Amino acid sequence: MSDQVTPTSGSASGAGTVSLDEGHHVGSGGLPATFENPGLPPHVHRAADDDPKAAKRAERQVAALFTLSILGTLGFIVSYFAIDRTTSVFLPFVGLTNLLNIMLGVCLGIALLGIGFGAVHWAKTLMSDEEVVEERHAIASSDAARADFVGALAAGAESAQLARRPLIKATAGAALGLFGLTLGVQLAGSMGNPTKALEELKQTIWDVPTGGKPIRLVRDPELTPIKASDVTIGSVFHVMPETLKELREHNVKEGHSEWHGVLEAKAKAAVLLMRLNPSEFKDDVLGRKARDWGFQGIVAYSKICTHVGCPVGLYEQQTHHLLCPCHQSTFDVTRDCEVIFGPAKRPLPQLKITVDDEGYLVAPQGFAEPVGPSYWERLK
């Protein structure tokens, strides 16, 4: 306590008399200022302490609990070998469930609880319940021990000549400080080549190389192309680019696993396709842009939420809102998927689409901006 502050006296409720239910009544008449600790209350014997019959009863109860545990263990072993793995059983409040799991778990539970309750019951009925007092000692070492420690430290430093050899001090410090870099560089350097990080965040397999053919939109997971006429008003399609099929075929041809890089491609390329009545788009800059990038009211948007990347899987047909099931960001399709509620900031990126000569929906170019969650260099 600094000497500039002192405790105030008396009760908070103010001056004058002090109320008995909160205040402090200054004593008179030789009574102590505070109550004295009355010490341990007299020990009360339990039934088993005085009555051998009660003690015998307690012994039998403990033994019964341990026996129950033994039965549980036996039950577990019998169940393990006797019950068919696929047998199901109906239990009230639990429903249809796997019999083996039930029997193993319940038997294990009995085996464990038998031991647990047995031991605790034993402790509570038969072991001494007389409380023991152990004195505490100050946590800190004695002054002598502390002086000894400081002395040893100083003597060590003196013997090492730390103060007199600044060159050693500096180089030892630098060496200790730097050696961690060896392992750090190895770890960070071998986890991946980060030079492509920013580039890859921008790329999707919707990107069309200059002069390349527009990419067909295909259904996910069937990978069949979609005719504009298949997309009726109010319907919604989960879409992937046809290049996903090519990626898998390429993998097989090259002798890789067919699925190499497939999830990575899907994680950025997932698209949601909806058809609205063209008049339902808002007649403003955003609404017109959304309509123009679509085809006869069919619009395609990235399905990867701009918040933290969950698939925006819920489409409300009546309001034309897209809702992300993870954190409830809501996007308005009639206004270019602007965020109308929730934690996301940016609209879902739109995929420009049209139809090819056979009437199938195609994307002539990739997304105009990176899909998915925001990142520091997104504008670069």
Added chain:
Amino acid sequence: MSTTASARTAADLRAADAKGRSGSESKAGAAGVWVDERTGLAKGAAYMMKKVFPDHWSFMLGEVAMYSMIICLLTGVFLSFWFVPSAGQIPYNGSYLPLQGVIMSEAYNSTLAISFDIRGGLLIRQIHHWAALMFCVAITVHMLRVFLTGAFRKPRELNWVIGSILSMLAIVEGFAGYSLPDDLLSGTGIRAAEGFIRSIPLVGSYISYLLFGGTFPGEAIIPRLYSVHVLLLPAVLIGLFTAHIVLVMVHKHTQFPGPGRTNENVVGFPLMPVYTAKAGGFFFMVFGVLAIISALVTINPIWAYGPYDPSPVTAGSQPDWYMGFADGALRLLPGFLEFELFGFTWSMNVFLGAVALIPLMYTAAGVYPWIEAWVTGDKREHHLLDRPRNAPTRTAIGMAAFSFYVVLMFAAGNDIMAIRLQLSINDVTILFRMLVFVVPVIVFWVTRRICWSLQRHDREKVLHGRETGTIIRTAEGKFFERHEDIDAFERWPLVAFESPAPLALTDTADANGVSSKDAKKARRRVVWSNFYFKTRVEPVTPTELAAAHHHGEHEAISGGSAPAAIKHDKHPH
């Protein structure tokens, strides 16, 4: 115990042998001697066996956490024998028919095998998951107990910090664990986690790229999470947990005030045999309860979700409960917190809730002991716990912080609430955005009032005794209820507490009348001290009790100044 180097005769040796034997007639005793002659453990073991632990139900919360962790370690070893931490894609051909032929990762495939093809595998998996949930529950409640009883005070501040770190690592460990099966739900969780990492200013994109070994999801994250989950974090958890327990031993356990219990002693039962039986038995009880829950209640039915695929998603996606508060914060943080500045994207709507919140919260908890010690200026050792009511401001702070946590946790269920209660998701979210600010304030205010009321109730009980329910009619026809005095043993816990007075400024300027820096600091401390202790209830003194017993003085003292809200029953004698 040391052997002597001097030469001895054969007779001496025989005599020593005989003595050794007589000291330990049983076989166990002989084994003990054998071990002690090689380790010298007897002295330490005897000390440990006689070590006294005080009893209170709330001390079992930490035990539940400890045992749940041990159960996780045990079942985790089993799971590691069968789990394949690989994101390699293979077709499923196990015994769960609905997924036959589906392409999935080896991680998911092996988790299905644990659930369906390995006898008892599902039970072990479910015990592991339930124990992890229990671990996090128990840590949270244990932490609350330690805070509300002031057990973090000197000399236990370091152990409070260790506990806070343990608590934080436990939820990270849990997240790493439930992400491993690579099912649709947990995969969506990792997907979101990648978004979280990206939101870190400056380095997020690179950290994400390095952790995932390339573009999300990649094949690196499952094995890396596995290594973190089974090796790195368990090692840190066990290390910190050991330090936690050793410090409990060194400090000796705190105890609640009670007759015979002082700041200088521990009253309870020795480790051998009572505490060994009770605490050991309790381990089996916790394990047994978890086994039965795991037998009867399905947890994380990964087979129902299907393998991870970045495109589909299930409605109502939620993390395990202990990640709920961070998920809730993410749901509440409005989008406008993302902005563009200097050509860079600052995704604060994500960063604050998903990355910054957890370390900030645990740092705030970790430094609290020093804040309170600064306000009170108290440098003494505290081994007697405060009953929460006797530290009203601390209790109110603790409950307010906890209510903040709980509101965020419930906010992670905003979609479920909207559906179940037929409400608009927007309204529910906006309501939570308000509640997160309003509820802690209300909780603070209400908790402090409740504490004061309980303290006054304690005073009332000490001063006027217990209501017996016996109505007495006097000769004049008056009725009153007889109150029975409580005895010294029952009274002691009600009067054995400190009620520090707020600090007052005595000297704000130095000799030249210039207010110094120190004075400014002192003023700040006085403000905080008043915040903590301005309104307070003091323990009954013997004088007050004597006054209460003495009819006339009682009337004189309590008359007039008692606030109207506090009523006395002024029964005649």
